[in-house]
Amino acid sequence: MNGLGSLLDRDMRHIWHPCSQMKDYEILKPLEVAGAHQAWIELACGRRVIDAISSWWCKSLGHGHPRLRRALARQAEKFEHVIFANTTNETLVSLSEKLTALAPGLNKVFYAGDGSSAIEVALKMSLHSRRITGEAKRTRFVALENGYHGETLGALSVSDVGLYRAPYAAMLFEADFISPLPYVSGSADPLWENCEDGWQRIERGLEALADTVTAVIVEPIVQGAGGMKIYSRDFLARLRAFTGRHGIHLIADEIMTGLGRTGKMLACEHAGIAPDFICLSKGLTSGWLPMSAVLTREGIYDLFYDDFQAGKSFLHSHTFSGNALAASVALEVLDVMAEEGICARAEEMGAVLRVNMQEVAEQTGCLRNVRGLGAIAAADLICANPDRRYGFEVYQHALKLGVLLRPLGNTIYWLPPLNIDAETLTSLKEKTIEAIQSVR
Known part of the structure; x- marks a missing residue:
């Protein structure tokens, strides 16, 4: 304690805590x-x-974790952060190689600062690519009931948790939500392997939107903030097949599910699918530093590749994109996960x-x-x-x-x-x- 009062008094005087009703702090102190x-x-x-x-x-x-601490210290001895536009370094290149190895076919990585930012990047890449290809009608996004993708406006627009979304409805764009989903208790549930009856109804609804949708976004298999709900692997496999047939992008929000949480490095592996975009964050640095990454395929990257005058550049940016300290920890996280099974x-x-x-x-x-x-x-x-x-x-x-x-x-x-x-x-x-x- 110092002359300003206890730490809790000082906290309450100045800090607005995240995802909180601050009046609760009267009875539940930090x-x-x-x-x-x-x-x-x-x-x-x-x-x-x-x-x-x-x-x-x-x-x-x-x-x-001692290995992550040492990795951070090693990088700090070299440099902590340098603008990632027009620079590169061994740490980021090595991390990118390891990340793309997790998802065959997705060999390009775009770095951002947090999970919501990664979602915004994927949404923008999908929509922007349609402008380049002349698919003017493809402007809509489809998401899942009870899905949650973050608190920035694009991420919140494709989320379906009213507690977080409702106060900002006037600021959000309209999205379509798939409902009801074939929820399961786990991989032993019969619906896990076969959700054909429910899928037929879902597919009919999707068919009506197929020509105007640019992307479907999902939390693969497990929905976090929507209540830790688990849905059928067969549903995800069928959904991926549908998007592939109709030229619709699939965005996999692996921010919570990715990097081992579901028993696979990526939750998409449960359904044996390869999406067009994968968003990673959270466990990417095991919570040491903010970092997110969007993985996508060469074909989408190539759409933006042209002379600057062509107006195809993807000019989304973050000050701390490609932060070397975060990348050094992420690289070590992947090594630890592999070595320790x-x-x-x-x-x-x-x-x-x-x-x-x-x-x-x-x-x-x-x-x-x-x-x-x-x-x-x-x-x-x-x-x-x-x-x-x-x-x-x-x-x-x-x-x-x-x-x-x-x-x-x-x-x-x-x-x-x-x-x-x-x-x-x-x-x-x-x-x-x-x-x-x-x-x-």
Whole structure:
């Protein structure tokens, strides 16, 4: 403490926290973080809290990974950031080579600063390409019900979570949303492999739009902010086949699902598809520094390649595009994931997470629709009163017990670091049970 008051007093005096109703901070004070290590956040009071949501889904390799720290330090000794227009360096070239190797056929990378920015880039590239090719009618975007792609205006326009979207409707462009989707509980669900009945209805709706759509955007397989909902791999495969037949781009928002989270390096692999654009962020640097990347194919890149006077240049830019510090960490993240078999570990962990979440449901009697894929498990709190902030109540009690859950409305979910240990997973289960039982 200093003469200005406690840290929390100073925080409340000046800071507007993200994704928050600040009045809630009257009863739920910010955690004063003093450190973080592996799956744990260390507080100034000496307590430790399990980071059950990987700090908004980005700490894929946990906090304070020593190899990432060393990679950052090595790059900092050389240079931290140089304008990425008309410059290059070994770090960015090596990272680009590794990223494009993840997605055969997508051999061009455009760097931006965060996930929403990557979505904006992909949307703009798709729309701009139609201007170049003379396809003037292709101006519409199609997205999925319950989808979420970020908070910038283009990303929000193709999102379908009213809590985030509704206040800004007057600023957004119109998009079409596919509904209802063939949701599943996991890969053992029969709909996972065959959603033909539902697809026939969806396809008829898409046919009516086929000549005016420039791109369909999806979170592949798992929808994050929309409630950790999982849909059929067969649906995604059929959707990709449809877009291919009709010359429509497919944008895969792998910002949350990419880089091991679902047990594959890319969630698109579950459906065996190659989209036209892949957007990456969050786990790309394991949450060390902001960075995003858009992967696309040579054919789209070639549309923009011409003399400057032709007016085809893609002039989107970010000050910190291609930041060398972030790139150095991202490069090391990919190496660690390959060397430590992180995807296989995520798949193994997922089986434990789903069993544990089912046990929470059985012991509390307060959860329904247990679901999971890879290192994600979720379930919905049973709540008769739609106005009750049941999830927020559980959140508060979980913090007292040493777990950062932060539910999505009344959806409880676990999305921990991909290298979390078994003992911590058991503790997470036990504390989740106790938190729910404390408020039911």
